[in-house]
């Protein structure tokens with residue numbers, strides 16, 4: 001479970017416990033006899049399961065700023081996954097414990113408890129919710145291989161169905177109707193907002209330029225049509241291209257980090273060919289429209305820390321650091337020294353190298369070192385110490401592919417850097 005570290009986490013913990021606390025006077029304390037204890041467990045886990053499901057839906061609300069008390073949208077997504085997974089476990093315990101509690105009376109009673117006559121609609125609503133949950137979670141857990149991302153997103157509507165059916169089950173059986181109405185409105189409201197309102201609140205931009213950076217990597221320069229968005233360094237947006245001629249990804253939203261300085265009214269976005277949609281964008285036509293939603297994320301927080309920083313960026317994970325360095329070049333306030341290590345496979349894959357060299361020449365507090373895997377192998381403590389002797393004492397930011405992040409986290413932990421001083425972002429949601 002992600003540890004409570006942010007303001008939003010405390011609210012979430014309180015909301016998880018609320019329905020159980022409100023129901024306690026009705027439930028009483030767990031009995032000492034096994035059947036009574038199982039019965040209590042079955043009811044309590046049912047309450048917790050539905051609460052967690054509704055909160056998982058609630059935190060999927062995508063409104064710029066909502067993610068920040070939770071440590072940014074990528075962390076909020078991890079919380080969403082954790083809540084959904086724990087809800088499923090609770091629902092399983094709910095069914096199992098209630099069935100087992102009736103076994104000592106007789107097997108027939110246990111079966112009748114779980115599968116009563118159809119006239120007892122409340123229980124069957126619960127079963128339908130369970131089926132919807134399983135239909136949604138089977139591909140989520142990868143039972144049929146890695147799911148197609150966009151199809152999996154559409155399948156989320158089945159999870160909304162599970163919520164609705166679960167609510168009917170609780171409203172017909174449980175005593176605390178007001179609480180379920182409240183949580184139900186929060187959970188289903190968040191889904192309705194995502195599907196119905198959010199798509200109409202995106203900002204229109206036009207593609208002004210498509211700059212090739214390397215094989216399979218371009219930078220899109222986007223000009224706002226209207227006000228545009230305001231962002232901070234390290235944040236990302238959802239980009240939806242509308243170009244009719246695109247071979248794939250038209251109308252699909254994908255997250256991309258903003259690589260321009262916050263003071264730049266144009267948005268610059270580096271896009272690496274990693275699949276259908278990002279491949280098609282390599283040849284997108286200029287002057288076509290895209291929709292931008294956001295910004296989201298909390299990679300650097302609201303402002304840089306008042307201490308020296310070490311930035312380690314690899315692959316397309318270099319983009320938040322491009323935005324940061326461009327910000328310094330544009331005169332952004334720097335409270336300490338920044339040392340950026342660009343971890344690329346070889347010089348031809350260090351596609352922002354020239355930009356960084358120019359910025360390091362102009363900005364005294366910004367140092368830049370490139371590290372090529374082809375020549376040096378994985379980054380080592382010795383390499384870091386040679387170029388940045390005080391790296392252990394700095395605030396450290398990592399962005400790149402999961403394997404690189406795991407390697408760097410091990411390396412830094414081995415040097416005694418506390419986890420609280422290491423901030424990382426992985427470009428993968430699943």
Ligand SMILES: Cc1cc2nc3c(=O)[nH]c(=O)nc-3n(C[C@H](O)[C@H](O)[C@H](O)COP(=O)(O)OP(=O)(O)OC[C@H]3O[C@@H](n4cnc5c(N)ncnc54)[C@H](O)[C@@H]3O)c2cc1C
Pocket residue numbers: 074149150236249253254255256257258269270271272273274275276277278279316319426427428429430
């Ligand atoms: C916070 C964040 C910032 C990112 N910034 C950049 C960036 O600056 N430049 C860049 O090139 N890439 C970035 N990415 C990755 C980019 O979102 C994916 O490469 C892109 O969505 C792939 O889509 P596709 O259809 O081309 O490939 P697919 O083959 O469809 O997807 C490849 C993988 O990308 C992930 N993915 C696909 N669609 C989405 C989606 N809508 N939301 C989340 N993940 C998805 C999934 O894990 C999927 O398995 C970022 C990702 C995240 C989460």
